[in-house]
Amino acid sequence: MIAVAGAGAFGTALAVALGREGRAVTLWARDLGDMAETRRNARYLPRVELPETVTVTANSDVFHRAEVVLLAVPMQALDGFLERHGAALDGKSLVACCKGVDMATLQGPSAVIAARCPKARVAVLTGPSFAADIARGLPTALTLAGADEALQARLSTPSLRLYRSADVVGAELGGALKNVMAIAAGVVMGAGLGDSARAALMTRGFAEMQRFALAKGARVETLAGLSGLGDLILTCTSAQSRNFRFGEALGREVAFDPAVTVEGAATARAVARMAVRDGIDMPITQMIAALMAQEMTLRQAIQALMSRPLKEE
Structure with a gap:
């Protein structure tokens, strides 16, 4: 099962894109609001309905069950998130979906993740994309750095094309x-x-x-x-x-x-x-x-x- 941590625009869009292809996805958010009932993220993507294969939850137990976790929390919140949930995430495939440099450590997301989850397999998903385009199924190509062919295939869809790179x-x-x-x-x-x-x-x-x-x-x-x-x-x-x-x-x-x-x-x-x-x-x-x-x-x-x-x- 794939989990997406963070129900902002990008995290929601990724969950929609993967769920649309019939893949089991759990979208985690600190505050679900009425998303579970309406099947829409009213704040970020109000016109996009979540596929039936996407489960939404505020229960962090999902991180224990997931095999792959897409970390779609803001860069400046990433370290704090990992401090709280790192024990459940360590040893899994963790994909950073945020862009930036941590103000406190002056490190990028891969180093922040590795410090909190030293046994994790860390990858970075980045490239030219707007969440609304991904959620609508418009053609998008991204870079997936630090991943193997299996993860590349698991996260790619007909409209979301991922290119591998070894240069994290x-x-x-x-x-x-x-x-x-x-x-x-x-x-x-x-x-x-x-x-x-x-x-x-x-x-x-x-x-x-x-x-x-x-x-x-x-x-x-x-x-x-x-x-x-x-x-x-x-x-x-x-x-x-x-x-x-x-x-x-x-x-x-x-x-x-x-x-x-x-x-x-x-x-x-x-x-x-x-x-x-x-x-x-x-x-x-x-x-x-x-x-x-x-x-x-x-x-x-x-x-x-x-x-x-x-x-x-």
Whole structure:
């Protein structure tokens, strides 16, 4: 049996996609609300009905029975979740479905999981996807890093195509760093700087992503794949991206709904600290971190990026 821990948009969408193919899936949530009765996630995917093969529960005993657990909890909540449920999860196939860097440990999801569940088989699911598209059965391709062929086949469906990768570090850093660049792209559009500026930002942002990831041991081809470039393109060009919308609000200098999870905000702060510590040049990430901390104005941030020394590309 497959369990999905976390009934947010992405966790619910994965449960729907797998359940639609007749696979036994249990969707776990801290607070079910009326989901068990209505068979819908009213908050995140109100128009999508849960298949009959999907069971919803708030009982953590499900983690003892599951063979595979998809961890679809927010990155900043992952360690706390594992602290509470790690004993039941250790030794199982655990798939991280969150993107980011933990603020406390400055680690990605695979390292956080390994620290709490040292006997688990850890994989990372990431790439260009919106939960609504997955839930509707629209064609989506993702990277499944650190998994074998059996897990790849078990989690793939006719509309959800998973590509295996051995580069866990590259896959999770691609998914984390693109969120920061999506915020920056939103800033560009919110400030009215135009599509040409967004294209330049995405290009230089991709170079920045590669520079950081390669310094951490990632493979260059991983960043050029679904979990890096593919996800960057999607989240920098669509208002469906929460990170893009958050950046757009920054660019317009208006408030953003604090109830909406924006993984890239914490990631920007964590990566900015790591970049300073490790001597990695990350001007866009530093700019986003400074904007969020109100250490510089939008005008100052734009001027700082545009006045950097001229150099070869």
